Amino acid sequence: MSDTLSNPVPPPPDYNRTGVDFRRPMPRPKVRGTVYDFHSHLHALRHADAWFASADHYGIDVFLTMCQLEEAMGLQRVWGNRLHFIAVPKWGEWEGNLIDRWLTRIEGFYNIGSRIVKFWFAPPAIGDRKWRLDSDMFRPLIEEARGRKMAIMTHVGDPETWYRSKYTDTAKYGTRDEHYRMWENVLADYREQPWIAAHMAGNPEDLTRVQRLLDRYPNLYLDCSATRWMVREISAHRDEARDFFIRNQDRILFGTDQVSQDERGFEFLASRLWCHRKLWETAFIGPTPIHDPDLPEDQQPTIRGLCLPDECLQKMYHDNPEKVLRAVGVIA
Numbered sequence: 212m213s214d215t216l217s218n219p220v221p222p223p224p225d226y227n228r229t230g231v232d233f234r235r236p237m238p239r240p241k242v243r244g245t246v247y248d249f250h251s252h253l254h255a256l257r258h259a260d261a262w263f264a265s266a267d268h269y270g271i272d273v274f275l276t277m278c279q280l281e282e283a284m285g286l287q288r289v290w291g292n293r294l295h296f297i298a299v300p301k302w303g304e305w306e307g308n309l310i311d312r313w314l315t316r317i318e319g320f321y322n323i324g325s326r327i328v329k330f331w332f333a334p335p336a337i338g339d340r341k342w343r344l345d346s347d348m349f350r351p352l353i354e355e356a357r358g359r360k361m362a363i364m365t366h367v368g369d370p371e372t373w374y375r376s377k378y379t380d381t382a383k384y385g386t387r388d389e390h391y392r393m394w395e396n397v398l399a400d401y402r403e404q405p406w407i408a409a410h411m412a413g414n415p416e417d418l419t420r421v422q423r424l425l426d427r428y429p430n431l432y433l434d435c436s437a438t439r440w441m442v443r444e445i446s447a448h449r450d451e452a453r454d455f456f457i458r459n460q461d462r463i464l465f466g467t468d469q470v471s472q473d474e475r476g477f478e479f480l481a482s483r484l485w486c487h488r489k490l491w492e493t494a495f496i497g498p499t500p501i502h503d504p505d506l507p508e509d510q511q512p513t514i515r516g517l518c519l520p521d522e523c524l525q526k527m528y529h530d531n532p533e534k535v536l537r538a539v540g541v542i543a
């Protein structure tokens with residue numbers, strides 16, 4: 212007993228609870244042409260070696276990334292052939308003449324080739340910052356994107372688990388229905404350029420709502436990014452989700468929401484790519500290697516792979532991303 216106490220077995224890392232060998236070779240996605248990850252956060256040049264090592268291992272060629280403009284320069288210089296940038300504001304500086312500074316940022320990103328603007332309107336933006344996408348305050352930003360013929364990406368909604376835990380104060384945060392009404396107030400006016408709804412329009416738990424949005428707004432695309440969220444909710448209603456993906460295969464962009472950090476090496480980054488590829492491409496059924504802090508220890512998710520048909524994967528990984536990038540003039 213004293214032996215066990217003095218030499219405890221270290222607990223497995225949260226990104227690999229099940230002991231997967233993430234370095235084991237996996238064939239590239241069965242896709243003709245460049246494979247795109249349309250939603251990611253490669254934040255800094257110093258993170259790029261581990262990032263692209265994992266990307267190469269899992270067959271992902273090009274990333275649409277959201278990082279600060281100051282880092283975008285260095286990233287573009289070294290990795291410009293594998294990156295496109297999505298314009299974001301200077302993070303953490305929300306006071307003062309926010310909108311003017313944000314407009315300048317859009318111009319800066321535009322000048323290095325970015326043609327997509329991201330607006331983050333998850334519940335904390337509404338409850339904590341008191342922002343509304345459909346307010347006069349934000350109208351100049353959306354008009355700027357339209358004037359520059361840029362696509363728009365929005366994050367509206369959040370995991371249902373968070374609405375039931377973090378956002379129960381609806382006087383402060385509002386309700387999910389209100390968040391989607393706010394979004395649609397704007398969507399209805401901007402039907403020309405592509406509009407990308409991040410994280411399955413922020414509501415993979417309710418694909419009926421997502422279908423209604425797709426049917427109502429023909430310029431709307433979804434990205435399927437956010438690993439733990441998708442693993443949990445797509446797997447939870449696997450058959451319905453598979454039908455949804457096949458039915459809407461012209462409207463869905465592959466994305467991971469991979470986020471780089473100093474302490475995140477190959478293994479961490481690989482865990483996200485491994486899960487996405489198992490979830491979309493295979494019929495894998497088994498425990499997720501990544502700990503899901505939204506669920507109790509004894510209810511950790513089981514991945515239930517959608518095993519999507521080849522033509523559907525071809526569109527998610529390649530055809531649809533190129534359609535959007537072509538529409539805004541990023542590629543010819």
Ligand SMILES: [Zn+2]
Nearest residue numbers: 250251252468
């Ligand atoms: Zn993201």
